[in-house]
Every structure is written in C-alpha cells, then in structure tokens.
Amino acid sequence: MNPKNLSTPARPELVEGQLQASTSSARTVLGVSSSPLLTRKAWTAFLVCLLAVGVLAPVLNLWVPAGSALHLSDYAIALIGKIMCYAICALAMDLIWGYTGILSLGHGLFFALGGYVMGMYLMRQIGRDGQYQSDLPDFMVFLDWKELPWHWALSDSFVATVLLVVLVPGVIAGVFGFFAFRSRIKGVYFSIITQAMTFAAMLLFFRNETGFGGNNGFTDF
Incomplete structure (x- = not known):
C-alpha cells in the first residue's frame, strides 16, 4: 500500500472549527440567534x-x-x-420565533387560558354586587346555572389563581409540545396544527355549557 494514498487524519481543532461554522450557518438559515437574550x-x-x-x-x-x-x-x-x-404575549412570540425559528400560531390559546383563569377569580370577587345579586357570576345566572362547575372550584383563591395562570397553559403547552416534537412536526405543518388547535379551543370555549360565558364572555350580562 502506497503511504501517499493514505488520507491524513484531520486535526481535532479543524474538525471542531468546521462543526461550529456549519452550526452557525444552520442557525443563520433558520433565523435562530446565538446571541444572549439581553x-x-x-x-x-x-x-x-x-x-x-x-x-x-x-x-x-x-x-x-x-x-x-x-x-x-x-x-x-x-x-x-x-x-x-x-407585552408578555409579544415576548413569548419573540422567544419561540425569534430565538428558535419556530412559528407558532397557537399562542392565542395559551394567552387566553391565563386570561380566563384570572377572569374567573375576578368574577368571584364581585360576589353579590353583580346585577343579579347572586353568589354565581351574572352570566351563569343568565344561563340558568344552579351551581359552579367543577373547574371553578379554586377560582376564589388568589394564590391558586396565580399558580393556575402559569400551570394550566404550561401543562397544555408541554403535552402538545411533547407529542408534536416527538413526531418531528416542524415548519408550516407545526404552524397549521397550532392554529387549528387554537380554533378548536375557541369553538369549545364559545359553547355555553362549558361554563366560560359562551361567545359573550364573562361580562355584558
């Protein structure tokens, strides 16, 4: 065997430099920034x-x-x-799109979940000062509800509300993200699925029997 035909082993520092360059190029193509957040x-x-x-x-x-x-x-x-x-919603979009290159159209759902949790707490704080002077929120009296649904159980506690504002969207996002990324869904398909998920949740929340005020929301009764 001719020694001249043997390939010279690549030096470790050259290989590392090439890997860093290729990684940097890939991050640039994907629109992902490698700089610190702030x-x-x-x-x-x-x-x-x-x-x-x-x-x-x-x-x-x-x-x-x-x-x-x-x-x-x-x-x-x-x-x-x-x-x-x-600003929180905009920051979340900036993190997932600007720093990971993933376009999610489902942030409206997570934003709404936190808003509904806080809205439920505020509705309970009205007490009997509402229009119908009932222990139930006005929209429930209007829709002929007799008692609070099960998912309103902790809505009278501020501490529980603060925790649920973070936990409810976080758990749902975690479950969805686990199955989505495990299935290697990315690109436009990920955007379409997140948008469809938001639309499906909107249809669910707009139903009167879910206990969220239908398409009128918690007020205007």
Missing part, C-alpha cells in the same frame, strides 16, 4: 422598569391622593395591566 445592562434596566410598574404604580394609585399630580387613576392602572399582558 445584556447585563439591559437586564438591569428591565428589572428596574418591572419593579417600577409592579410596585410603584399600585402605590401611586392607592396611597397618593387623587388630587396629586403623581396619582395614577384606575383607568391608568387598567391600561398598564393591558399593556403588560400584551
């Missing part, structure tokens, strides 16, 4: 803003007199809450 300064600014919104805004609403220039009205608090909710 820099240290950006994280600091984010935490400061979050602290200001989460702590300072309620203080300015509850403890500062209404005539003061620093007072935040109830409308402003509700508006800040809506902005924060939509």
Whole structure:
C-alpha cells in the first residue's frame, strides 16, 4: 500500500472549527440567534422598569391622593395591566420565533387560558354586587346555572389563581409540545396544527355549557 494514498487524519481543532461554522450557518438559515437574550445592562434596566410598574404604580394609585399630580387613576392602572399582558404575549412570540425559528400560531390559546383563569377569580370577587345579586357570576345566572362547575372550584383563591395562570397553559403547552416534537412536526405543518388547535379551543370555549360565558364572555350580562 502506497503511504501517499493514505488520507491524513484531520486535526481535532479543524474538525471542531468546521462543526461550529456549519452550526452557525444552520442557525443563520433558520433565523435562530446565538446571541444572549439581553445584556447585563439591559437586564438591569428591565428589572428596574418591572419593579417600577409592579410596585410603584399600585402605590401611586392607592396611597397618593387623587388630587396629586403623581396619582395614577384606575383607568391608568387598567391600561398598564393591558399593556403588560400584551407585552408578555409579544415576548413569548419573540422567544419561540425569534430565538428558535419556530412559528407558532397557537399562542392565542395559551394567552387566553391565563386570561380566563384570572377572569374567573375576578368574577368571584364581585360576589353579590353583580346585577343579579347572586353568589354565581351574572352570566351563569343568565344561563340558568344552579351551581359552579367543577373547574371553578379554586377560582376564589388568589394564590391558586396565580399558580393556575402559569400551570394550566404550561401543562397544555408541554403535552402538545411533547407529542408534536416527538413526531418531528416542524415548519408550516407545526404552524397549521397550532392554529387549528387554537380554533378548536375557541369553538369549545364559545359553547355555553362549558361554563366560560359562551361567545359573550364573562361580562355584558
């Protein structure tokens, strides 16, 4: 055997460099960023803003007199809450699409699940101050419900509500993601399935017998 015909073994550092280059190219093609989510300064600014919104805004609403220039009205608090909710939804889309390259059209479902859980708690806090002065939410009285359905059992507890806001969407997303990625569903097929799942959940929630107010929601009764 001619020694000249033997291939020279590749050096480990060259192989590692080629693997890193190919991985970087693949991530670029998929639109996946390898940079950190935020820099240290950006994280600091984010935490400061979050602290200001989460702590300072309620203080300015509850403890500062209404005539003061620093007072935040109830409308402003509700508006800040809506902005924060939509920011969470936008951040979730940025994480899964911008950092993993996976286009999910099912985030409306997970966003709605958390919203419904919190809405159930708020409806229970109304108590007998509703239009029908009943222990049941107004829409249930309107639909001739006699008692709360089973999935409203923990809706009067704030601690349970906070936990369920995270756990309910998280568990459903985890189960769906397990079977979807185990089946190697990706690309446009993943987007179509997540959109179909959201549409199916919408049809389920819009039914009056599910205990979620039908297509009218929890209010306007």
